[in-house]
C-alpha cells in the first residue's frame with residue numbers, strides 16, 4: 155500500500171485481511187517520513203518504507219515491490235502521482251480510492267477537503283467513493299467500483315468527509331479482496347458489480363436506496 159496520511163484506510167484493510175483472505179498486506183510505502191500510516195504498518199509487523207518523491211523514486215519503489223513480491227498496489231490517501239515506470243511495470247494492478255464519484259471532482263489538486271468543498275459548492279445531492287485502476291494521470295483509470303454517499307442538508311466539508319470516509323473503509327477492503335481473488339485466479343481487474351459480485355458488497359455498505367433518500 156502507498157499512503158501519505160494517518161492510514162485509516164490501511165487500518166480498515168488490515169482489519170479485513172484476516173485469516174483466509176485472498177491477499178495480505180506485505181509492504182507500506184509513504185512519501186512522508188512522518189506518515190501515521192507507517193506507524194500503523196510497523197505496529198502490525200509489516201514492512202514500512204519511506205520513499206521520498208523527488209522524480210527519481212521509481213527505482214527504489216520498484217525494488218521494494220520486487221523484494222516483497224507485490225502483486226497488487228493499493229493507493230490509500232496517497233497524494234503523489236505514481237511514476238510512469240511503476241504504472242507501466244504494474245499496468246492494471248494498481249488501484250486507488252478517491253473520495254468522490256469520478257470522473258467528477260477528481261484530477262490534479264482534488265484531494266481531501268478540497269474534494270468535499272467542490273461537491274458542496276456544486277450543489278450536488280450525491281457524492282460517493284470510487285475505487286479505480288491507476289494510470290499515468292490523476293484519478294483517471296478505469297472505474298472498478300463506485301458507491302454513492304448522500305450529501306445531507308447542513309453538511310460542511312468535515313461532515314461530508316466523515317460520511318465518505320466511513321464508506322471508503324468498507325468499499326476499499328471489499329474491492330481489494332475481490333481484486334486479490336481475481337488476480338489470484340489469473341484474471342484481470344475489471345469493473346465489479348457491487349450489488350451482485352462475489353464480495354456481496356450490498357450486505358456491507360449502506361443500501362443504495364438510503365443513499366438516494368436522505369434521512
Ligand code: GRF
Nearest residue numbers: 159160161162163231253266
Ligand atoms: C481521505 O481523504 C480519503 O478520502 C482519501 O485519503 C484520505 C484517507 O487517508 N482517500 P488515510 O487512509 O486516513 O491515510
